[in-house]
Amino acid sequence: MQEFTHDAPPGREQAVTDEVVASFAGAPDDRLREIVQSLTRHLHAFAREVRLTEREWAAGIEFLTGAGHITDDKRQEFVLLSDVLGLSMLTVAINAPAAPEATESTVFGPFFVEGAPEVPLGGDIAQGAKGVPCWVSGSVRSTDGSPLAGARIDVWEADEDGFYDVQYAGDRTAGRGRLRAGAGGEYRFWSVRPSPYPIPDDGPVGRLLAATGRGPMRPAHLHLRVEAPGHRTLVTHIFVAGDPYLDRDAVFGVKDDLVVEFAEHPPGTGPDGRELDTPWASARFDIVLEALE
Ligand code: BEZ
Numbered sequence: 125m126q127e128f129t130h131d132a133p134p135g136r137e138q139a140v141t142d143e144v145v146a147s148f149a150g151a152p153d154d155r156l157r158e159i160v161q162s163l164t165r166h167l168h169a170f171a172r173e174v175r176l177t178e179r180e181w182a183a184g185i186e187f188l189t190g191a192g193h194i195t196d197d198k199r200q201e202f203v204l205l206s207d208v209l210g211l212s213m214l215t216v217a218i219n220a221p222a223a224p225e226a227t228e229s230t231v232f233g234p235f236f237v238e239g240a241p242e243v244p245l246g247g248d249i250a251q252g253a254k255g256v257p258c259w260v261s262g263s264v265r266s267t268d269g270s271p272l273a274g275a276r277i278d279v280w281e282a283d284e285d286g287f288y289d290v291q292y293a294g295d296r297t298a299g300r301g302r303l304r305a306g307a308g309g310e311y312r313f314w315s316v317r318p319s320p321y322p323i324p325d326d327g328p329v330g331r332l333l334a335a336t337g338r339g340p341m342r343p344a345h346l347h348l349r350v351e352a353p354g355h356r357t358l359v360t361h362i363f364v365a366g367d368p369y370l371d372r373d374a375v376f377g378v379k380d381d382l383v384v385e386f387a388e389h390p391p392g393t394g395p396d397g398r399e400l401d402t403p404w405a406s407a408r409f410d411i412v413l414e415a416l417e
Pocket residue numbers: 203204207231232233234235323324342375
């Protein structure tokens with residue numbers, strides 16, 4: 125009687141990998157060929173390392189199918205998957221600016237929306253988002269120190285309940301806006317003090333986190349995308365110092381240089397003369413964009 129061992133003969137396994145890699149050899153685009161051949165090698169090595177069973181791979185396909193079914197124009201489960209696997213932050217690290225003075229980047233996340241309202245300098249991006257009023261200011265400069273007048277700054281954030289506007293029913297825009305830096309590269313706006321929140325965890329990615337004993341929380345943050353001609357576009361966050369989730373961000377996005385003190389103020393007059401009848405907060409964050417040759 126033939127004896128079956130757990131491991132198939134390594135030669136037979138390698139032959140499958142070799143055949144698939146060779147099948148891509150004729151890809152006319154060099155970069156595409158490099159990527160699909162490398163992907164094949166690494167995927168096959170993974171399956172061999174864990175001795176993937178057919179049942180497990182069927183569960184994997186079911187997981188990916190579930191991610192596809194829950195994805196629509198407002199919910200992007202594949203971005204979440206990339207984020208919780210650290211692939212988003214690894215890609216950020218691989219493509220990080222060479223200049224050490226440049227502001228560090230972090231994950232883009234799934235909640236950016238094109239076409240956010242233009243807000244004048246000193247304007248309020250909250251637009252009804254719930255939370256403690258928060259004054260954010262700073263400057264945008266190039267790596268040589270020169271101010272980047274007119275730099276475009278997109279800002280977006282969750283409200284104090286931890287939800288972005290797009291997570292609510294209806295089309296209300298709140299907690300997001302687009303500003304232009306002033307003549308000296310300065311910027312300032314009102315928003316709400318960021319709050320920690322869970323990434324959407326009612327789908328396959330949430331079930332993966334639960335099954336592996338990981339949490340869905342992100343530390344409080346405000347998203348920024350900053351663009352200026354001749355400079356590398358920066359995608360980053362401002363994190364709040366003291367947040368309990370700074371050392372366990374579900375998507376690994378925290379970098380020390382992005383953590384900022386948010387000052388607390390009693391009711392009174394804000395820095396722009398606004399009268400506040402509630403406590404408010406403020407933070408300063410200076411931005412340096414890497415000049416491209
Ligand atoms: C966010 O910060 O908006 C975010 C990032 C990654 C996954 C989910 C949300």
